[in-house]
Amino acid sequence: MNQEQLEGKWNQxxxxxxxxxxxxxxxxxxxxxxxxxxxxxxxQEKVGKGKEELKEEISNW
Known part of the structure; x- marks a missing residue:
């Protein structure tokens, strides 16, 4: 999921x-x-993953 898709979901x-x-x-x-x-x-600080990687994980739940 790219940034635009994530923003679209947030807007929804x-x-x-x-x-x-x-x-x-x-x-x-x-x-x-x-x-x-x-x-x-x-x-991010605790798990050492990037923001985009975390957003991807969240969007897959």
Whole structure:
């Protein structure tokens, strides 16, 4: 899965959350996206894998 596909999936998830939870704002979703990036960074440090490799693993679940 390339970066564009991953971003497309993320946009779908954001849209679904906004539909389900109408009170979510773009700021809320952006905050969550930042937390996801932070989590990826921590996992990278611990397991020694690259960000793209981890995103690939996550997308295959």
């Amino acid at each position: 998830v954001k849209g679904q959350f906004k539909q389900k939870y109408g009170n979510l704002t773009d700021d809320d979703v952006t905050y969550s996206e930042g937390r996801f990036d932070e989590m990826l960074g921590k996992v």
